[in-house]
Amino acid sequence: MKPSPLSGGRVRLSFEPIAFDPALETLSVEEAQSVLTVFHAAVLAERPEIRVLPSSGLRLLNEADGQGWERHLRERFLSRFGSALLPLPETWAHSRLYEALKRSPHYMGPGVRAAARELFSSPVFLTSVCLSVAVYLGAWLNPEPFFSKAFAVTLTAALALTVGMIEVANLALACLRLYRESEAARSEKELETASEHFGKSVGGTMLRVLVMVASMGVAKTAPTVPPGGLGALLGPPSYAVEGGLAVEAAATARVVADGSLILGGVAAGEAAARMCGGLALCATELSTRYGPPHTRSNPPHNETIEEELAAREAAGHSQLRKNKAQVDAKNRPRFDSESADGPRFRRPDASSLRPDGVRHNTNYVSNVRDLKRELAAFEAMQRADPKAIHELYLLDGTLVRRYVPAGVKFP
Numbered sequence: 001m002k003p004s005p006l007s008g009g010r011v012r013l014s015f016e017p018i019a020f021d022p023a024l025e026t027l028s029v030e031e032a033q034s035v036l037t038v039f040h041a042a043v044l045a046e047r048p049e050i051r052v053l054p055s056s057g058l059r060l061l062n063e064a065d066g067q068g069w070e071r072h073l074r075e076r077f078l079s080r081f082g083s084a085l086l087p088l089p090e091t092w093a094h095s096r097l098y099e100a101l102k103r104s105p106h107y108m109g110p111g112v113r114a115a116a117r118e119l120f121s122s123p124v125f126l127t128s129v130c131l132s133v134a135v136y137l138g139a140w141l142n143p144e145p146f147f148s149k150a151f152a153v154t155l156t157a158a159l160a161l162t163v164g165m166i167e168v169a170n171l172a173l174a175c176l177r178l179y180r181e182s183e184a185a186r187s188e189k190e191l192e193t194a195s196e197h198f199g200k201s202v203g204g205t206m207l208r209v210l211v212m213v214a215s216m217g218v219a220k221t222a223p224t225v226p227p228g229g230l231g232a233l234l235g236p237p238s239y240a241v242e243g244g245l246a247v248e249a250a251a252t253a254r255v256v257a258d259g260s261l262i263l264g265g266v267a268a269g270e271a272a273a274r275m276c277g278g279l280a281l282c283a284t285e286l287s288t289r290y291g292p293p294h295t296r297s298n299p300p301h302n303e304t305i306e307e308e309l310a311a312r313e314a315a316g317h318s319q320l321r322k323n324k325a326q327v328d329a330k331n332r333p334r335f336d337s338e339s340a341d342g343p344r345f346r347r348p349d350a351s352s353l354r355p356d357g358v359r360h361n362t363n364y365v366s367n368v369r370d371l372k373r374e375l376a377a378f379e380a381m382q383r384a385d386p387k388a389i390h391e392l393y394l395l396d397g398t399l400v401r402r403y404v405p406a407g408v409k410f411p
Helices: 029-046 068-081 096-107 113-120 123-135 137-141 150-163 165-184 188-201 204-216 229-234 270-276 299-314 368-384
Strands: 011-013 050-053 059-062 245-255 261-268 281-283 318-322 350-353 359-365 389-394 399-403
Touching: 011 150, 029 068, 029 113, 029 123, 029 204, 029 229, 068 123, 068 150, 096 113, 096 123, 096 165, 096 188, 113 123, 113 204, 123 137, 123 165, 123 204, 137 165, 150 165, 150 204, 150 229, 150 245, 150 261, 150 281, 165 188, 165 204, 204 229, 245 270, 261 270, 270 281, 281 299, 299 318, 299 350, 299 359, 359 368, 368 389, 368 399
Parallel strands: 245 281, 359 389
Antiparallel strands: 011 261, 050 059, 245 261, 318 350, 350 359, 389 399
16 A cells, blocks of 8 residues: 655655454454453553452452442553543443443354453453444544544554555444443333344444543553554454554544545655654654653554553652663662673663662563574673562563572562
8 A cells, every 4th residue: 555645744644454363353252351351451550459259240440439440441542542522421330321332242244253242251351342433433423533642543554554444434333323322222122122223233343443442541552553552353454554653743644435544744755764663653752751752663562661661650669760771789880890892881771679679670672683682691690680670571571581680489
């Protein structure tokens, strides 16, 4: 796909119909359980006082306030997507939309019914689906949906490149029909009919897209293409943009009536390739809560570090350091005594002090071709501070090497 340039620095993406992928039309219970595990973990990373109760179907409950997690989800969605496009009830659990969604798996096809039932058994996930409808998918009420928040622009572009604009629009229209019919329902029969219409319209691909939209409401980073994490549920992208696309902070997106997507505030071609580090699509608005961007040419690396430090802060770690010179538990610089031609000190991607006073250093490898170099750096850091915990991971979360000092409990 080659973006068509328009006036004002905008580009148009046109999506030709493609062959249907039957592999996406089913979703297993195991995949649904993996989704919930990752989804709940994302919520828990920022709200450790909320606990998971497996015996209650993976419910999240705040011990002091039963609706604390719902307010948290609402804040997350609004911060990412902007103001709500449909009315937000005080609590979703008592809304007709929530009840209709909860009943809908009964009417879905056998390839997705059990997985949808598993997903919708979680009040937290189901609330996120409702928020997705009100905050993001509600834009399809307009003849030409418009998005002005960079996060929503990136998600729209990522979904369009992965499954096509038609699938995304069909999901939005199905959700809006469900919203209208459930809100208009004045009897159990009418509510059941709304649920039936939605359930029968949702196949595997649409359910997978719905999972992605709901999950992005609590994600720490904007989606990328090729997809990673839960994005892998959608498989490899169906459309390739020549040179890639980089979504900037002031980006906009409009879905026009002919099924094409008009993007403003994006870089395309060679410029995008430099910014996206080889990805088909990326967002250039990098997280900087714990320090300057690790590198602008590899956004996933930066966001992984930010997520790691956020999780450690939630776990009570202090002295949070991002890509800074190695120090020990007393915050003193540490150097590799065996270094000759190489650097005397290293810069751990993520470093912190655990509550028990042990320094914890972690590095990530974006490209396996750099593994030899990163292993050498790992060994140098270990020599410089044998009293610290040192870890080396691939960017996809695969552990490459770990060193834990004698007598130190891990995790």
